[in-house]
Amino acid sequence: MIKVTYVAHDGTETVIEAEEGTSVMQAAVSNDVEGIVGECGGSMMCATCHCYVDEAWEAKTGARSDDEDEMLEGAASEVTERSRLSCQIKLDPSLDGLVVHLPEEQL
Amino acid sequence: MALAPLDEAITLDQLSSDPYPIYRRLRAESPVLRVASTGRTLLTKAALTKAVKDNPELFSSDDPKTPMKPAFRAHTLMRKDGKEHFVERKAISKALTPKRIKADWGPLYAQLSEEYIARLPRGETVDLFTDLCGPLAARILAHILGIPEASDEQMMRWSQLLIDGAGNFGWKPEPFAASDAANDEMDALFAELEPIRRAEPDGSAYALMLTAEDPIPMSQIHANIKIAIGGGINEPRDALATILYGLLTNPDQLAEVRAQDAWDKAFEEGIRWVAPIQASSRLVTEDTELGGFEIPKGDTVMTIQASANRDEELYEDGESFFVFRDKNPHQAFGNGPHHCAGAHVARRTVGKIILPMLFDRFPDMTLPNPDEVVWKGFGFRGPINLPVVLN
Ligand code: HEM
Numbered sequence: 443m444i445k446v447t448y449v450a451h452d453g454t455e456t457v458i459e460a461e462e463g464t465s466v467m468q469a470a471v472s473n474d475v476e477g478i479v480g481e482c483g484g485s486m487m488c489a490t491c492h493c494y495v496d497e498a499w500e501a502k503t504g505a506r507s508d509d510e511d512e513m514l515e516g517a518a519s520e521v522t523e524r525s526r527l528s529c530q531i532k533l534d535p536s537l538d539g540l541v542v543h544l545p546e547e548q549l
Numbered sequence: 550m551a552l553a554p555l556d557e558a559i560t561l562d563q564l565s566s567d568p569y570p571i572y573r574r575l576r577a578e579s580p581v582l583r584v585a586s587t588g589r590t591l592l593t594k595a596a597l598t599k600a601v602k603d604n605p606e607l608f609s610s611d612d613p614k615t616p617m618k619p620a621f622r623a624h625t626l627m628r629k630d631g632k633e634h635f636v637e638r639k640a641i642s643k644a645l646t647p648k649r650i651k652a653d654w655g656p657l658y659a660q661l662s663e664e665y666i667a668r669l670p671r672g673e674t675v676d677l678f679t680d681l682c683g684p685l686a687a688r689i690l691a692h693i694l695g696i697p698e699a700s701d702e703q704m705m706r707w708s709q710l711l712i713d714g715a716g717n718f719g720w721k722p723e724p725f726a727a728s729d730a731a732n733d734e735m736d737a738l739f740a741e742l743e744p745i746r747r748a749e750p751d752g753s754a755y756a757l758m759l760t761a762e763d764p765i766p767m768s769q770i771h772a773n774i775k776i777a778i779g780g781g782i783n784e785p786r787d788a789l790a791t792i793l794y795g796l797l798t799n800p801d802q803l804a805e806v807r808a809q810d811a812w813d814k815a816f817e818e819g820i821r822w823v824a825p826i827q828a829s830s831r832l833v834t835e836d837t838e839l840g841g842f843e844i845p846k847g848d849t850v851m852t853i854q855a856s857a858n859r860d861e862e863l864y865e866d867g868e869s870f871f872v873f874r875d876k877n878p879h880q881a882f883g884n885g886p887h888h889c890a891g892a893h894v895a896r897r898t899v900g901k902i903i904l905p906m907l908f909d910r911f912p913d914m915t916l917p918n919p920d921e922v923v924w925k926g927f928g929f930r931g932p933i934n935l936p937v938v939l940n
Pocket residue numbers: 626627628638645690693776777780781782784785788820824825826829830880881882883884886887888889890891892894895
């Protein structure tokens with residue numbers, strides 16, 4: 443199992459244990475973490491799974507793809523260097539302990 | 550493993566006039582059921598409908614047997630899968646993102662809504678369904694799509710003819726003749742407007758698709774706009790009418806929505822309670838299994854999101870309109886890659902702009918005879934009239 447911490451916009455932290463191979467979005471949705479919607483089920487069609495990867499983890503989660511970049515442009519909250527679509531971050535053991543921050547709004 | 554049970558009793562009439570008691574029974578007794586009158590396998594539990602929509606490889610939208618292709622004279626994105634779908638979907642999605650809707654279009658929507666609401670007479674009985682919901686949805690959509698030169702009447706008529714054609718499962722010639730005529734009108738207008746949208750791109754869907762770096766073919770640009778016309782008027786109209794019905798027949802909830810400014814919650818609950826698009830079809834590409842039954846390749850399954858939205862496993866008293874639910878993971882906008890491209894548009898215009906404005910202008914609006922409201926539809930559903938008194 444891989445530990446992931448979601449830090450809500452108001453600072454509330456939710457820590458969950460997720461299975462390897464699931465995405466940061468799926469893990470949030472199946473554990474009822476508020477602040478990630480993920481309406482399109484990870485098809486990169488909705489931009490409602492926007493998150494900011496914690497500075498300490500930036501290098502490990504890798505870069506965004508061009509398609510991801512384009513979809514992110516439309517996200518409801520501010521997009522920064524650390525913005526990712528959480529459905530595009532797959533959990534593997536190197537991400538054990540990952541911390542992501544959630545935007546103010548997704549819709 | 551056995552095939553799903555076959556039902557020969559349920560009629561299309563029953564599904565159109567009063568489907569909810571049937572779906573409730575099916576969720577309890579037969580969540581996977583072949584229904585003879587529809588020629589399809591109906592799925593009525595939320596876990597099943599979501600699983601199907603999230604798995605486009607196994608459950609394809611690319612079904613050549615639907616009347617959608619002749620109606621739109623094109624193979625549209627709604628009926629494509631994979632990369633081909635992604636490319637076309639991305640082309641139109643750019644005009645419909647939360648950011649664009651909020652920042653670029655918000656002020657225009659507010660102005661249009663204000664204009665249309667201001668025209669309504671005070672103190673009289675008005676059918677909001679025909680006098681507000683339809684025309685306003687049409688006007689807003691015309692702007693987003695980049696064809697504001699089209700009249701409300703044209704937008705609504707085209708939309709209905711496309712839908713009638715796409716729903717022409719009896720393959721009669723008349724609906725296709727009518728959708729052909731509408732296609733001719735639309736193609737002519739789009740062609741006339743093309744140089745203007747190219748010369749002065751206005752951020753509309755048409756302009757964005759025309760001026761994209763690597764544009765999709767012209768035929769698909771037209772098809773995309775038509776899909777949005779077909780899908781972007783009736784649903785917001787039905788949604789608005791449903792929400793108004795829910796609020797006006799539950800005055801205590803209306804008061805609370807007002808107090809908390811919870812119009813967005815009212816929107817989500819309205820489309821959960823009576824999903825404007827109640828069902829979608831998917832073609833099965835390989836022999837598989839659902840809910841313990843064998844589902845053969847070539848079968849068409851129908852996800853009944855209307856039923857998923859009232860599933861006892863997710864909702865307490867899902868049959869009732871109740872705005873202040875703890876959680877509302879409804880499937881009214883679908884799931885997976887075909888998740889509604891217009892969801893943000895609909896949320897913002899109906900939930901954030903129209904509803905609060907309407908109740909601000911007519912704070913004592915009433916629906917004197919809720920029993921007069923007629924609900925109809927199997928594929929699409931909503932009230933077909935809404936006689937309210939505006940005050
Ligand atoms: C409350 C209003 C609305 C509801 C409930 C709704 C519902 C849906 C649903 C359930 C689907 C998926 C169909 C499937 O899975 O086969 C869909 C697709 C679609 N909707 Fe909506 N819709 C609404 C408003 C709009 C608006 C305003 C627009 C246009 C601006 C729009 C454009 C589309 C498009 C283009 C698709 C096809 C997406 C694709 O296949 O990738 N919808 N809608």
